[in-house]
Amino acid sequence: MKTKSYKIKEKISDALELPKDITLDIPKVTILGKDSITVENHKGIISYNDNQIRINTTCGILTILGEGLTIKSIIQEEIIIIGKISNIGY
Secondary structure, eight states, X not given: OOOHHHHHHHHHHHHHTOOHXXXXXXXXXXXXXXXXXXXXXOOOEEEEOSSEEEEEETTEEEEEEEEEEEEEEXXXXXXXXXXXXXXXEO
């Protein structure tokens, strides 16, 4: 359920044609082939092993499944994951 504040921000973002991932603090997920994924605007790692990585976001828990998953880079704004990715879901 969207809050009144969220709806106002969404309308402003649409009117000014601003990227929603920035103005609404929603995650931006970029997938490069089957071996790399970047998650921006995350809220931290929930769990991590070489077959599953769970990331907290404002939209819910993002789960990445695969083989040989490794966190290549993690900073406050972005996480880069490499490995053989087989599934991504909320």
